[in-house]
Amino acid sequence: xxxxxxxxxxxxxxxxxxxxxxxxxxxxxxxxxxxxxxxxxxxxxxxxxxxxxxxxxxxxxxxxxxxxxxxxxxxxxxxxxxxxxxxxxxxxxxxxxxxxxxxxxxxxxxxxxxxxxxxxxxxxxxxxxxxxxxxxxxxxxxxxxxxxxxxxxxxxxxxxxxxxxxxxxxxxxxxxxxxxxxxxxxxxxxxxxxxxxxxxxxxxxxxxxxxxxxxxxxxxxxxxxxxxxxxxxxxxxxxxxxxxxxxxxxxxxxxxxxxxxxxxxxxxxxxxxxxxxxxxxxxxxxxxxxxxxxxxxxxxxxxxxxxxxxxxxxxxxxxxxxxxxxxxxxxxxxxx
Numbered sequence: 001x002x003x004x005x006x007x008x009x010x011x012x013x014x015x016x017x018x019x020x021x022x023x024x025x026x027x028x029x030x031x032x033x034x035x036x037x038x039x040x041x042x043x044x045x046x047x048x049x050x051x052x053x054x055x056x057x058x059x060x061x062x063x064x065x066x067x068x069x070x071x072x073x074x075x076x077x078x079x080x081x082x083x084x085x086x087x088x089x090x091x092x093x094x095x096x097x098x099x100x101x102x103x104x105x106x107x108x109x110x111x112x113x114x115x116x117x118x119x120x121x122x123x124x125x126x127x128x129x130x131x132x133x134x135x136x137x138x139x140x141x142x143x144x145x146x147x148x149x150x151x152x153x154x155x156x157x158x159x160x161x162x163x164x165x166x167x168x169x170x171x172x173x174x175x176x177x178x179x180x181x182x183x184x185x186x187x188x189x190x191x192x193x194x195x196x197x198x199x200x201x202x203x204x205x206x207x208x209x210x211x212x213x214x215x216x217x218x219x220x221x222x223x224x225x226x227x228x229x230x231x232x233x234x235x236x237x238x239x240x241x242x243x244x245x246x247x248x249x250x251x252x253x254x255x256x257x258x259x260x261x262x263x264x265x266x267x268x269x270x271x272x273x274x275x276x277x278x279x280x281x282x283x284x285x286x287x288x289x290x291x292x293x294x295x296x297x298x299x300x301x302x303x304x305x306x307x308x309x310x311x312x313x314x315x316x317x318x319x320x321x322x323x324x325x326x327x328x329x330x331x332x333x334x335x336x
Contacts, residue, residue, distance in 0.1 A: 036286050042278045045145070046286065049205065050293065052146040053255050060145045060259065061283050062213040065272040068259040070145065075130040077252040081115030082123070086240035091159060093118040094238040094248055095184035096231075097125075098151075099174045102144035102256050103211060103226035106218040107135045112174050115248060118235045122184055125174045130254070140263040141215040147206035147256040149229045153198050155237065155249040160198040162236030165191035168294050170209050172224045188232045193295045197236050197250075204229045205294050206256075208280055215261065 037043045044058035057070040079096055086092065096115035104110050109127040116122050129135060134142050153160055165188045167173075173190075174182065188194075195202070211225040231252070238246040287293045 036278050036282050039277060041276055042283050046283055048146045048257060049207065049283075052148045052205065052257055055146075057257060058145075059276075060208070060213075061276040061278050061280055062143070062208075063275065063279060064213075065275060066215060067271065067273040068142075068215075068261045070257060070259055071133060072255065072257045073130075073132045073134060075132055075254045075256075077111060077113075077128065077130075077254070079113055079115050079248045079250075079252070080241075080245060081117070081238070081248070082245055083117040083120065083240075084244065086243050086246060088240050088242055090240045091237050091249075092240060092246060093161060093235040094233070094246060095120075095122065095235065096233040096248060097122065097174060097182070097184065097187050098149075098231040098252060099125075099172065099228050100147070100149045100206075100252075100254055101172060101222070101226050101228040102147045102206065102258075103216060104222040105129065105135060105142075105144075105256075107131050109176075109222060111252075111254070112172075112176060114174075115238075115246075116184075117246075118184075122182070125176045127176050134256075134258050134260060135218055138263055139217075140261045140265065141217050142258050142260040143215050144206070144208065144212055144227075145257040145259050147229070147254070149204055149206075149231070149255075150253045151202040151231055151233075151250055152253060153236075153250040155239075157198060159237055160249075162197045163188070163234045164195060164197050164202050164236070165230075165232040165234075166193045166202060166204045166295060167191035167230040167232075168204060168207060169228045169230060170207075171226070172222070172228050173230055175224070176222075184232065184234055187230075188234050191230060191232055192291065197233075202231070203295070204231070207284060207294075210280075213280060215259075 037046060041059070042061055044056065045060050048055040048058045052072070057072065059067065059070065079098070081094060081096065094115055095118050096113060099112040101110060106129045108129040110130060111128045112125040113128060114122040114125050133139065151164060167190065206229050207227055209225055209227045211223050212227055233248070236248060236250070238248045240246045
């Protein structure tokens with residue numbers, strides 16, 4: 001007869017004598033990024049930096065107690081250039097450089113550009129300004145809050161040619177008043193993002209420097225330390241308008257959010273405000289992939305823009321070209 005003893009535990013049964021192991025928490029870690037962006041003031045401005053075109057207007061996390069009103073402006077610019085021996089109406093390859101520095105905005109400057117026939121030396125940088133609300137007499141002082149610049153090709157899709165390079169610079173790269181010492185190939189090679197014309201939406205976002213945190217006005221000369229956006233075009237298509245001039249088949253769209261003080265107010269700001277709990281650098285330090293932030297923006301991070309408008313933008317830039325798998329889908333190389 002078998003001796004009576006303790007029953008062996010069933011297979012898979014938990015030994016109650018052992019303490020229950022604590023499972024690791026599945027909640028998100030509270031790191032520096034989450035801590036900064038958990039503040040709605042910092043998060044709103046960060047969203048605006050990513051999407052100056054559509055995000056809700058928000059005050060920046062700039063230092064000091066100054067404040068002002070917010071406004072969004074939209075400006076366009078069609079670049080032109082000069083050459084020799086042109087035939088009006090003919091398509092020709094051209095080179096060009098553009099630099100947008102919102103802090104240096106006036107009715108005559110803010111945008112610097114140079115354009116020439118491909119193979120010819122670029123002329124000295126020409127200054128161009130926008131006569132928008134900020135450059136008008138109603139504004140006493142201003143500072144940029146967020147901005148982006150787009151190059152939008154025009155003309156038949158089948159005739160588009162050339163390459164476009166884009167870059168963000170924490171300071172000016174081009175200057176007026178001196179001969180242009182930077183050739184189109186050298187300027188092209190110094191840029192971070194390169195693509196063929198018409199293959200994607202060409203857009204660059206702007207970021208502020210310490211200079212951009214200060215209020216300025218249209219009478220102040222250009223500050224070389226302000227944040228700037230660069231575009232360089234190589235052998236893109238242009239149309240001769242005469243025997244000595246041409247127009248590039250495309251235009252720039254510049255969207256900027258400003259903080260401004262009315263001309264009727266004599267003090268530095270409308271009324272002092274309490275400093276924000278986070279600085280500009282703390283907000284910018286939350287950016288993970290800087291390249292995606294600058295050149296893809298909200299599309300790289302899932303911020304909400306209706307997919308219909310995104311697809312419509314691709315359709316316009318690619319003449320409705322469908323992908324190889326599903327008819328109507330954009331080409332795989334397009335990022336918009």
